[in-house]
Amino acid sequence: MASAAAPLTHRGRFADPVAAFLGGVAAVAGSYAAVGLTPAFVAAPVSALVVAYTPDAVVTFAILVLGDVGDLLGFALALVLTAVAFGLAALSGLRTGRVLERPVVGGLLGGVVAWLLALLLTGQVLAGLAAALPLSVVVWVAGRPRREPTAVDPSRRRLLKLAAGVAVFGGVSALVGARVGDESTSDSGGAVSQPVQQRLDAAQADSLDLAGIPGLVSETGSFYRVDINAVDPTVAVDDWTLSVTGAVDAEQTFTYEDVTGMEPTYVFKTLRCVGESLNGHKMDNALWTGVPVVDLVESAGGSLPDECCVVLHAADGYYEEFPLSALRDAVLAYEMNGETLPRAHGYPVRALVPGHWGEINVKWITEIEVTKAESTGYWEKRGWHGTGPVNTVAKFHAINHLDGGRVQVGGHAYAGTRGIDRVEVSVDGGQTWTEATLSKPLPDPDTWRQWAYEFEPSGSHEVVVRAVDGEGDVQPRDEADAFPNGPSGWVSRMVR
Numbered sequence: 001m002a003s004a005a006a007p008l009t010h011r012g013r014f015a016d017p018v019a020a021f022l023g024g025v026a027a028v029a030g031s032y033a034a035v036g037l038t039p040a041f042v043a044a045p046v047s048a049l050v051v052a053y054t055p056d057a058v059v060t061f062a063i064l065v066l067g068d069v070g071d072l073l074g075f076a077l078a079l080v081l082t083a084v085a086f087g088l089a090a091l092s093g094l095r096t097g098r099v100l101e102r103p104v105v106g107g108l109l110g111g112v113v114a115w116l117l118a119l120l121l122t123g124q125v126l127a128g129l130a131a132a133l134p135l136s137v138v139v140w141v142a143g144r145p146r147r148e149p150t151a152v153d154p155s156r157r158r159l160l161k162l163a164a165g166v167a168v169f170g171g172v173s174a175l176v177g178a179r180v181g182d183e184s185t186s187d188s189g190g191a192v193s194q195p196v197q198q199r200l201d202a203a204q205a206d207s208l209d210l211a212g213i214p215g216l217v218s219e220t221g222s223f224y225r226v227d228i229n230a231v232d233p234t235v236a237v238d239d240w241t242l243s244v245t246g247a248v249d250a251e252q253t254f255t256y257e258d259v260t261g262m263e264p265t266y267v268f269k270t271l272r273c274v275g276e277s278l279n280g281h282k283m284d285n286a287l288w289t290g291v292p293v294v295d296l297v298e299s300a301g302g303s304l305p306d307e308c309c310v311v312l313h314a315a316d317g318y319y320e321e322f323p324l325s326a327l328r329d330a331v332l333a334y335e336m337n338g339e340t341l342p343r344a345h346g347y348p349v350r351a352l353v354p355g356h357w358g359e360i361n362v363k364w365i366t367e368i369e370v371t372k373a374e375s376t377g378y379w380e381k382r383g384w385h386g387t388g389p390v391n392t393v394a395k396f397h398a399i400n401h402l403d404g405g406r407v408q409v410g411g412h413a414y415a416g417t418r419g420i421d422r423v424e425v426s427v428d429g430g431q432t433w434t435e436a437t438l439s440k441p442l443p444d445p446d447t448w449r450q451w452a453y454e455f456e457p458s459g460s461h462e463v464v465v466r467a468v469d470g471e472g473d474v475q476p477r478d479e480a481d482a483f484p485n486g487p488s489g490w491v492s493r494m495v496r
């Protein structure tokens with residue numbers, strides 16, 4: 001069966017494409033190991049394309065039905081597509097190597113094509129090598145002739161070995177790349193300034209003793225995240241500027257030093273995503289350090305007009321439009337819980353707009369564009385109504401069984417700048433209501449409070465909670481999905 005001239009006797013029809021795909025996987029892994037989850041990662045632009053070309057209805061479905069799993073699926077698709085694209089580069093090398101009967105040349109050629117592809121995708125000259133090199137090796141190994149006759153189909157055996165090798169390489173790369181990503185997330189770790197520490201300590205002291213849920217300040221690392229892209233932008237402070245443009249008397253541009261050099265403001269602010277489920281976890285609170293937008297604009301002699309609207313633009317291509325009046329109370333934050341704003345939360349600077357849904361709290365902000373007419377932002381183009389004030393909600397996340405058969409239930413309640421007046425609990429499915437204990441309000445208005453309630457269950461109880469906001473309005477009972485106005489209804493859970 002074997003003729004000495006044919007390098008692979010029983011080469012299956014799919015052997016080359018499979019080997020090439022493995023080369024593509026190696027390229028993705030190598031790139032990840034070198035740069036982590038940053039825009040220099042070869043899958044990052046592909047992921048952005050996947051997001052951009054996914055129909056809005058599918059995006060909405062993914063958010064509402066799949067939640068974070070939808071994000072993961074989208075990113076997995078991007079990884080596969082990237083591996084396929086680099087696989088084509090590998091295939092070009094593999095085939096050329098066979099024709100020339102020079103596997104080394106094939107490997108080199110595959111590497112060069114892969115490097116060009118990486119350059120095209122990310123614009124990174126050096127980082128592209130991290131994708132090209134492992135791909136080269138795979139192409140070379142897969143293309144080497146092998147003549148000794150064995151009982152087992154040699155190409156299959158080689159493919160299995162190759163696959164195992166690429167799997168090990170991929171595993172190591174995943175570990176290395178995750179650490180690389182971590183490093184570029186946040187640099188601080190230094191001491192927190194005194195005014196921050198005082199406020200954090202006070203908030204800690206005022207938090208209710210409620211096991212299983214965050215206190216009044218969320219841990220920075222577990223603060224929820226919502227982004228349009230799977231890979232966050234990496235913005236270099238030295239290159240970053242914030243410009244005020246459009247319908248203003250004179251356009252202005254500020255540097256990071258301009259922002260951080262001013263008298264700092266410390267503000268507790270809760271964020272909540274309009275796209276979360278009613279009793280979901282996309283609601284958190286932090287202490288932010290920043291400067292009021294108006295102060296910054298006026299510090300350089302500028303001013304904001306009275307009419308009408310503003311569009312905030314960001315480094316990730318995100319933009320949101322809302323009434324200029326809301327921006328007057330906004331803060332530009334550069335620290336979160338006393339540490340440099342993490343990349344995940346908008347480093348170097350993000351906007352915080354009191355009382356409004358999370359989505360207009362634009363991260364990685366680059367431009368404040370004042371406009372004379374209304375327009376639609378990123379999410380509103382996709383059918384959402386998320387630029388307005390938040391809905392009132394009492395979340396119900398803690399059910400703690402105490403000694404003596406008693407049960408403590410609790411959670412957080414939030415109503416934006418309306419504030420929480422009280423939280424009411426029913427242990428009989430909503431027939432009778434009792435007031436829950438509330439944590440003391442934080443010093444700033446746009447913040448959540450904790451509620452807690454203890455009772456002794458007899459059998460099983462349908463426990464229902466509802467908040468009453470500072471204007472006396474009871475959280476509406478009518479249930480609605482997140483799309484398009486944010487979730488509404490009362491949270492209820494069985495407790496026994």
Ligand SMILES: Nc1nc2c(c(=O)[nH]1)N[C@H]1C(S)=C(S)[C@@H](COP(=O)(O)O)O[C@H]1N2
Pocket residue numbers: 223224225226227228229271272273274314315316318344345346357358359360361362363364365
């Ligand atoms: N530039 C930019 N800003 C953004 C987003 C984004 O995708 N890009 N997501 C928005 C949404 S929908 C929400 S809910 C909040 C979440 O902020 P967090 O990730 O810091 O919790 O950021 C908002 N700001």
Ligand SMILES: [Mo]
Pocket residue numbers: 226272273274275358359
């Ligand atoms: Mo959001």
